[in-house]
Amino acid sequence: MRKGFVTLMLALCCAWMVSAPVTADAADKIVIRFAHSNTPTDMDPYHALVTKMQDKLAQKLGADRVEIQEFPAGQIGSEERSFQDVQQGVIQIASLASNNAAVFAPSLYVLDLPYLFRTNQEGWDILDKYWDALNAKCIEESGNRIIGWLDLGYRHICNSKHPVRTIGDLKGLKIRVPNNPVMINTFRAWGCEPTPLAWDETFNALQQKVVDGQENSYVVFASNKFEEVQKYMTELRYKLQIIVMVVNDAWLKRQPADVREAILEGGRLATR
Numbered sequence: 360m361r362k363g364f365v366t367l368m369l370a371l372c373c374a375w376m377v378s379a380p381v382t383a384d385a386a387d388k389i390v391i392r393f394a395h396s397n398t399p400t401d402m403d404p405y406h407a408l409v410t411k412m413q414d415k416l417a418q419k420l421g422a423d424r425v426e427i428q429e430f431p432a433g434q435i436g437s438e439e440r441s442f443q444d445v446q447q448g449v450i451q452i453a454s455l456a457s458n459n460a461a462v463f464a465p466s467l468y469v470l471d472l473p474y475l476f477r478t479n480q481e482g483w484d485i486l487d488k489y490w491d492a493l494n495a496k497c498i499e500e501s502g503n504r505i506i507g508w509l510d511l512g513y514r515h516i517c518n519s520k521h522p523v524r525t526i527g528d529l530k531g532l533k534i535r536v537p538n539n540p541v542m543i544n545t546f547r548a549w550g551c552e553p554t555p556l557a558w559d560e561t562f563n564a565l566q567q568k569v570v571d572g573q574e575n576s577y578v579v580f581a582s583n584k585f586e587e588v589q590k591y592m593t594e595l596r597y598k599l600q601i602i603v604m605v606v607n608d609a610w611l612k613r614q615p616a617d618v619r620e621a622i623l624e625g626g627r628l629a630t631r
Contacts (some may be wrong), residue, residue, distance in 0.1 A: 518572025
């Protein structure tokens with residue numbers, strides 16, 4: 360009797376679990392994994408993108424509809440790896456320098472040409488004008504769609520050897536650069552010894568004198584405390600540091616229409 364009662368109760372419980380309605384949260388909530396390479400601080404523009412994107416999605420869809428999970432400081436790999444992870448569906452959004460995205464979407468190499476934009480505003484005007492054309496190329500070449508552009512200012516150069524006042528002063532300096540052919544050839548043409556290194560190896564390489572210097576924007580200098588290992592700064596202003604925020608285009612198209620629209624709108628607004 361006891362055994363039959365227990366069996367009956369188990370059967371009733373299983374039936375209730377099968378027939379019980381799934382809550383809206385469990386059924387509809389979309390989790391977006393967002394990766395970037397910077398340490399999440401109040402000064403960090405990458406972390407600010409995550410926060411702004413979450414706010415925009417919450418405003419558009421409701422706070423419980425979409426959750427963004429942040430993976431900062433290269434927790435799941437380099438910027439190049441994060442772009443690949445978006446391609447493969449491991450994560451949904453990544454923010455990275457356009458020069459690193461160009462490895463997989465070669466049309467973006469055009470943004471690495473030196474002295475392409477005379478001012479920040481000129482850069483924005485051109486990016487806005489050709490956004491759709493560049494995006495079509497990026498999707499065709501990589502499967503990833505750009506949903507936002509971020510400008511971190513002009514890239515300059517710092518080093519631990521000597522002041523750089525003329526082009527001749529660059530000769531022989533070992534400068535860390537991304538593994539990007541346009542940037543490597545640019546610094547080689549100026550007489551430097553460009554040294555491609557992963558970003559997470561850069562501070563130690565500067566500290567141990569493996570390289571003499573590196574190039575980046577002021578916000579990157581400050582957030583990484585390069586003043587501790589570098590002595591001389593030169594305002595080279597040779598290239599805008601453009602950050603792209605990307606999603607996998609096929610993944611985006613599979614989302615409900617309102618979610619898709621919110622992500623596209625949120626990307627634009629979060630980077631402005």
